[in-house]
Amino acid sequence: MKISSKEEHEAALKRVSDLLDLELRNGSPEAEELDLLSLAISEYEDIHFPMGPLVCGRCYEEVDQLFDSGCNENPEDLKGQPIGQYHCPDCGAMVLAGAPHPQVCERCRDRKHPGFDER
Numbered sequence: 001m002k003i004s005s006k007e008e009h010e011a012a013l014k015r016v017s018d019l020l021d022l023e024l025r026n027g028s029p030e031a032e033e034l035d036l037l038s039l040a041i042s043e044y045e046d047i048h049f050p051m052g053p054l055v056c057g058r059c060y061e062e063v064d065q066l067f068d069s070g071c072n073e074n075p076e077d078l079k080g081q082p083i084g085q086y087h088c089p090d091c092g093a094m095v096l097a098g099a100p101h102p103q104v105c106e107r108c109r110d111r112k113h114p115g116f117d118e119r
Contacts (some may be wrong), residue, residue, distance in 0.1 A: 001036045001037070001039075001040045002040060002043070002044075003040045003041065003043070003044040008044075009041065009044050009045075009048075012037050012040060012041050012044075013041065015033075015037055016034060016037050016038065016041065019033065019034045019037070020034070026080040026081075026082070027080060031080065035079065035080075035098070054066050056103075056104050056105035056108055057069070057093045057094070057095075057101075057102025057103055057104050058091055058092060058093040058102070058104045058105070058108040058113075059104075059105065059107075059108055059113055061105060063105040063106075065105075065106070066103035066104065066105065067103060067104060067105070067106060067109045068101075068103060068109070069088070069090075069091050069093060069101050069102070069103065069104045069108075069109060070091075070109055071088055071090035071091050071093075071101055072090055073088045073089060073090050073091075073095065073101060074101065075088075075095040075096060075097050075098065075099060075100070075101055076098060076099060076100050076101075078097035078098055079097070079098035080098065081097050081098070083097035084096070084097060085097075088101065091104065091108065091111075093108075
């Protein structure tokens with residue numbers, strides 16, 4: 001699913017609002033629709049409403065570039081599970097079940113963040 005216009009974006013936001021008013025069961029068609037709409041909205045907003053500076057998903061510092069974490073943890077595989085947020089057991093970044101692992105700065109990726117990796 002891809003949102004291509006302001007009108008489609010507004011319609012998707014309205015549909016998400018309607019879906020959130022329902023008591024959805026994991027795995028139901030409506031829950032799947034909510035997941036797909038949420039991802040499509042996020043992708044559209046990343047392009048049309050860019051956020052400010054990049055922030056590392058582990059140390060939360062502003063950085064010029066982000067990288068894949070290199071972790072073996074795949075929180076996106078937990079889609080639909082009642083887990084919520086948790087710390088990645090590999091790198092310590094806060095992750096959200098069902099969402100991709102956050103990207104990290106170079107120092108966190110290489111586990112060389114001063115004071116953070118010296119435990």
